[in-house]
Amino acid sequence: MKKFRQISLALGSAAMLGVMGVANAQDLVVVSWGGAYTASQQKAYHEPFMSNNPGVNIINDDSAAEGISKLRAMNEAGNVTWALVDAVASDAIILCEEGLAEPVDHDALLAPAPDGTPASEDFGNLIISECFIPSIVYSTTFGYRTDLVKEPPTSINDVFDLEKIPGKRALEKRPIGNLEWALIADGVNPDEVYNVLDTEEGVDRAFAKLDTIRDEVVWWEKGAQTPQLLADGEVVIGSTYNGRLFSAIEEEKQPIAMMWDWQVFDLDGWIIPVGGPHREIIGEYLRFATDTQRLADQAKFISYGPARKSSAPMVGKHATLGIDMAPHMPTAPANAKNTLLYNYVWWADRKDDLTERFNAWLAR
Amino acid sequence: MNTSATHSEIVKTADGIPLKVSLAKAQRKSRIRGILLVLPLFAFILLTFFIPIFDMLFRSVENHLVPEVMENTSKLLVNWDDRSGELPSEEVFAAAKMDFEKGHAERTILRVGRRLNYETPGFASLFRKTARRAKNFEPPYQDAFIERDKRWGEIDTWRLIKRESGAFTISYYLAAMDLAYAPDGSVGMRSETQRIYLKLFWRTLVLSAFITFLCLFLAYPIAHLLSTLPIRTSNLLMIMVLLPFWTSLLVRTTAWIALLQQEGVINDLLVGMGLLSDDGRLAMIHNATGTVVAMTHILLPFMVLPLYSIMKTIPPSYMRAAKNLGATPAVAFIRVYFPNTVSGIGAGCILVFIISIGYYITPALVGGTDGTLISNFIAYHMSISLNWGLAAALGVILLVVVLVLYYLYDRIVGIDKMKFA
Numbered sequence: 001m002k003k004f005r006q007i008s009l010a011l012g013s014a015a016m017l018g019v020m021g022v023a024n025a026q027d028l029v030v031v032s033w034g035g036a037y038t039a040s041q042q043k044a045y046h047e048p049f050m051s052n053n054p055g056v057n058i059i060n061d062d063s064a065a066e067g068i069s070k071l072r073a074m075n076e077a078g079n080v081t082w083a084l085v086d087a088v089a090s091d092a093i094i095l096c097e098e099g100l101a102e103p104v105d106h107d108a109l110l111a112p113a114p115d116g117t118p119a120s121e122d123f124g125n126l127i128i129s130e131c132f133i134p135s136i137v138y139s140t141t142f143g144y145r146t147d148l149v150k151e152p153p154t155s156i157n158d159v160f161d162l163e164k165i166p167g168k169r170a171l172e173k174r175p176i177g178n179l180e181w182a183l184i185a186d187g188v189n190p191d192e193v194y195n196v197l198d199t200e201e202g203v204d205r206a207f208a209k210l211d212t213i214r215d216e217v218v219w220w221e222k223g224a225q226t227p228q229l230l231a232d233g234e235v236v237i238g239s240t241y242n243g244r245l246f247s248a249i250e251e252e253k254q255p256i257a258m259m260w261d262w263q264v265f266d267l268d269g270w271i272i273p274v275g276g277p278h279r280e281i282i283g284e285y286l287r288f289a290t291d292t293q294r295l296a297d298q299a300k301f302i303s304y305g306p307a308r309k310s311s312a313p314m315v316g317k318h319a320t321l322g323i324d325m326a327p328h329m330p331t332a333p334a335n336a337k338n339t340l341l342y343n344y345v346w347w348a349d350r351k352d353d354l355t356e357r358f359n360a361w362l363a364r
Numbered sequence: 365m366n367t368s369a370t371h372s373e374i375v376k377t378a379d380g381i382p383l384k385v386s387l388a389k390a391q392r393k394s395r396i397r398g399i400l401l402v403l404p405l406f407a408f409i410l411l412t413f414f415i416p417i418f419d420m421l422f423r424s425v426e427n428h429l430v431p432e433v434m435e436n437t438s439k440l441l442v443n444w445d446d447r448s449g450e451l452p453s454e455e456v457f458a459a460a461k462m463d464f465e466k467g468h469a470e471r472t473i474l475r476v477g478r479r480l481n482y483e484t485p486g487f488a489s490l491f492r493k494t495a496r497r498a499k500n501f502e503p504p505y506q507d508a509f510i511e512r513d514k515r516w517g518e519i520d521t522w523r524l525i526k527r528e529s530g531a532f533t534i535s536y537y538l539a540a541m542d543l544a545y546a547p548d549g550s551v552g553m554r555s556e557t558q559r560i561y562l563k564l565f566w567r568t569l570v571l572s573a574f575i576t577f578l579c580l581f582l583a584y585p586i587a588h589l590l591s592t593l594p595i596r597t598s599n600l601l602m603i604m605v606l607l608p609f610w611t612s613l614l615v616r617t618t619a620w621i622a623l624l625q626q627e628g629v630i631n632d633l634l635v636g637m638g639l640l641s642d643d644g645r646l647a648m649i650h651n652a653t654g655t656v657v658a659m660t661h662i663l664l665p666f667m668v669l670p671l672y673s674i675m676k677t678i679p680p681s682y683m684r685a686a687k688n689l690g691a692t693p694a695v696a697f698i699r700v701y702f703p704n705t706v707s708g709i710g711a712g713c714i715l716v717f718i719i720s721i722g723y724y725i726t727p728a729l730v731g732g733t734d735g736t737l738i739s740n741f742i743a744y745h746m747s748i749s750l751n752w753g754l755a756a757a758l759g760v761i762l763l764v765v766v767l768v769l770y771y772l773y774d775r776i777v778g779i780d781k782m783k784f785a
Contacts, residue, residue: 097474360560
C-alpha cells in the first residue's frame, strides 16, 4: 500500500512539476504568503541575497496557506521541491511533530547579534520549536471605524459591550484568540486564562460570553476580509492582523483606528522541509535573511515587528510613506500595554476538539 | 451471398477458412485497435483519477501509523485485558519505553501522539512530554512513566492505545457521524456541544435540493423562450446565459457580496426607496440566503442547457395538435409539452444537485455560519487540521449518499430517460 501510494503521489507531483517547469540547479523555491508580505521579504531578504550571490535565483511560491498539507503530500511522494517554507508558529510545531520540518541548531545556523549575543538568546523565547526560525512578530488586534462609533473603544471589554459599541463586529472563524478574549472580557485574570480553559466550566464560560455577541458577529477567514468589511461599513469593529490594518489606515487612508488592548501575539518564521533541495544555499540564505539588519529592514515595508531583540532599535522609516515605523510595531511600548502570547503547547492539544466545539456552536 | 439457399453448407473464404471465423478475426483486430486507441485515456484516468481517489478513500480506515511506530507495545497490548481494571504489565511499559526511544530517534512518535489526540485531547502533549525523556527511563518502567505523567497510570490511556493499535480503524467514521467511544469502549452519540457533521450533511442535502428546485424554476421558462424564439434572437439570449458561465467564479461570487451586503447596492436601493429603515437593513449574505442566491446564479446554466437541448427537439406542431384537439393551453402544457421535457429536467436536476452537493468555494466566501456545507469541513480537515482520515471518511459518506440518491433516481425516474442533448 505504501509503495503504491508513493507511486501515485509521485505521479501527481511529477504532473505538477511539469506544469511549473523544471527548476534549474540554483533555483530556490521559497514558499510564503504572497501579497504585501512576500513583497516585503522580496525587498528585504531575497533581492539583497541574490545580488550578493549572482548564481542563485529565488522563486516565490505563494502557497503557504496550504503549506502543511502540500508539504505532507510531497513528503509522502518522496519528492519535496520546496527549499524553504514560511510558516506560522503553530503550523511549525505541527510540521516538526509530523517529521516534515528539519530540527535546527539555532546558534550554529544563524548569525549572532552585532554585539555577539548568540542567536538563541537574541530570539529568546520566540524559538517555540526546534524546527522554527522566527522572523516576525505580528498580532491579531482590533480596528474600528472612527466615524461610526459614538465613543472610541478602549479595551477588549468594549468588543463584548453591545451598548457601548452597537453594530456588527468581525471576529476570526476559529476558537483561538476568541476564547481567550471572551474570558478576559468576562473578568478572568489574563494570567489564568489557560488554567480556566482547562476546565469544562471554563470553556462553557467562554462560549457563554461569546453567546452574548453571537448575533452581531461576522466571522472572517482571510486576513483581508476585515479591512474590507470595515471599509464597506459592514462592521464597526473587527479583529485582523495588525499589518492589514496598518495598510488600510496609512496607505488607503480609511477612517479606521487601532485598538491594541489584549492584542494576541503570534509568530511567523521559516522551517526547512525534510528532504528539501539545496540545503547548502538555504543555510547561507537563512544566516543572511535572519540577521539583525535584515529583520529590521523588513519593517520598512510592512508593520510587523522583527523577532530579534537586537533589531528593535534599528527599525526605521517606511520605504515609500516615509513615516516612522517604530510606533506602528505591535511590540511598541504604547501598543503593548496588554498583550497575550497565545499558548502554542496548550492549543496543540486542544485545537482539534475545541475547533469542533466552536464549529458546532456556530452551526447551532 | 444467399445464406438461406446454402443452409447446411459452411461458407468459406478463398483460402478455405470458414467465413465466420475469418470475420470474427477481422472484427477482433479492429476491436483491439479500438481498445489501443482509448488505452491512453484509460491509463490517464486510472492514474490521475481512480488511484488517487481510491488512495484518499482508503485513508478513512487505515491506521498503519500506530501499530508501525508502537510495534512492540501494540503486540503486547493484544494480550492485556482492558476490562480487568489493572494497568498493563511491566513488560508492556518496557516495550513502550523502547517504542518511545526508537520513535523519538526516528521522529515518528509525535505523529502517533497527534493521531491519538484526535480521539482524546491531551495525547499530543502526553507524547511530547514523554518522548523527550524516554531514553533516560530506568526500570521499573511503570513507575518511570507514571512519574513523568500521571496519565500513564490511567487505564483509559492504555485502552485508547490498545483500541487504535490495529491496522484498521473505524474511529474516523464514528467521528464523521457524530459518534464516539465512551471510556468503557461502547459507542454512543457525542455530547450535544460537539455534534456537527450529521447536521451539516442534512443541511448540504436540503440546501442542494432547494438550489436545484430554484434553478429548475428559473431555467424552465428561459429554456422554453430560447427554444421557441427565432434563431437570431435566441442566439443573443443564449450568449447572455453563457456569458456569466464563462466569467470567473470568484468574480461572480464577489459581485454578489457587493450586491447583497448590508451596505450593498440592494439594501441601499431599498432604504433609498423608503421600503426599509436604515437600521433594518436585510442580512442577505454571510448566511444560507447568500449561499442559495450565489449558487443558484452560478449553477443556472447547468440547468438551462440540458432543458434547452431537449425543448429544441419538441416540434411546435405537438402543441398545435393538442390545442386543435380541444385542450386548453394549460392542459396541453401538462399533458403534452411537460412530459416531453422530463428527460431534460432529470438531466439538469441531477447535474445541478450533484455539483452543488460538493460545492466549496462559494459557500466558503458567502456562507457565513449557517450557509457553509460539508465540503467546507472536508477542506478544513485536509488543509488546516491535517486530519486526512476524517476528511476521507466524510468524503466516503458523501459519495455513498450521492450514489444512493442516484440509485433512487434510477428506480423512480430511470437513468435511461436522462438526456443531455
